[in-house]
Amino acid sequence: MWTGFFSKSGTGIAEERHQNRRACTDVPLLAERNSKHPDRPYGFAKYRQSGLDIYAWHGMYFFPRFPFIDIDCIRWVCAGLKAFKHYIRENGLPDLIHAHCMNYAGILAFKISQKYGIPYVVTEHSSTITRGLIRPHQWQPMEKAAAHAAARLAVSRHFAHVLQHKYGCEWQYLPNILGGIFNRPFEQREKNNKPHFVFCTVSHLRRLKGHDVLLTAFARALAQCPQLRLNIGGSGQEEQRLKQQAADLGITHAVTFLGALQPEAVLDLMRNSDAFVLASRTETFGVVYIEALSQGLPVIATRCGGAESIVSDGNGYLVPVDDDDALADALIKMYEHHSDFEPARLRENCLNEFGENAVIGRLIGIFRQAIAEYGKKIPVKYSGLTKIRTRRRSRRQYK
Known part of the structure; x- marks a missing residue:
């Protein structure tokens, strides 16, 4: 024992x-x-x-x-x-x-x-x-x-x-x-012919997670890259305010609020996305980052404490907290240089460490x-x- x-x-x-x-x-x-x-x-x-x-x-x-x-x-x-x-x-x-x-x-x-x-x-x-x-x-x-x-x-x-x-x-x-279901083997799906480049994010919808900054940054990136889309998984006290912010920014056609998701649904969301982004104001770790990497997704995160132990030049980009301009630039850079990240390598490195x-x-x-x-x-x-x-x-x- x-x-x-x-x-x-x-x-x-x-x-x-x-x-x-x-x-x-x-x-x-x-x-x-x-x-x-x-x-x-x-x-x-x-x-x-x-x-x-x-x-x-x-x-x-x-x-x-x-x-x-x-x-x-x-x-x-x-x-x-x-x-x-x-x-x-x-x-x-x-x-x-x-x-x-x-x-x-x-x-x-x-x-x-x-x-x-x-x-x-x-x-x-x-x-x-x-x-x-x-x-x-x-x-x-x-x-x-x-x-x-x-x-x-x-x-x-x-x-x-x-x-x-x-x-x-x-x-x-x-x-x-890394949680059990995210260790499952999978075959990377072909995404080259998709009309849109899809970012996903998953977390509770509360101020600490920085979704307000993400929506502002996404609106700026969308103005330059109309092919971008953002799927937001999660629920919380900020949900209605964030939906109103998306409407005020005129980006509701490109942003989808999915509500609370069970782990299987999170797994499916990540496997049908091109990159993961989370603009947290503070994290001690950030399990969702390694979940995304395990599914071959490059990650955009903030220098919020926990992400620095996970995200590096080899698997994504780090930006300052509460900097919507830097985050918008990272979204555009990810769209333009997504081919620099090999999904199989992202997953392998993630499993080797986490x-x-x-x-x-x-x-x-x-x-x-x-x-x-x-x-x-x-x-x-x-x-x-x-x-x-x-x-x-x-x-x-x-x-």
């Missing part, structure tokens, strides 16, 4: 955990779910989702938020500890905990480590740090959890540098893993090193836990 797993939220994190499961003996998920409705479930629950065991603790919001006390963190950690007790009753202690996001999962991993003597590794995905959304009183438990982690991983090189400066300790770069085998192999090496080093300095007070560690796992059948 190699690892426990903790996550506050995020479908991208859940997808990565699903990939990690293929390489680890046991990868359970602990989750805490709160509700304001008294008729909702309360207490421990265990269920299976996508073939994965989930140990959850359902709680209630009894108290309002306080400006100087993080009640949410206290409640989340307490719930996680309760769920973890149920886990070890059935499985014994894991050899290692892998926490995704320091706040609150890293703090929970630290508490469990202190109580049970288990090493933990933290992978940080959250942009709350780069966006300045962490409140002053939240830093102390986060810094303590970071200091005691066996390894600290960041999903981009730029993000690792930011975290190292914030925490004052070393962070390693380890990218996110595919399951590449990333999981490195992650397992980090896990092994963390377990080995922790074993050399495990305190005496934890020696009595041997019986729990060697306890036979309870095997239940799930329908």
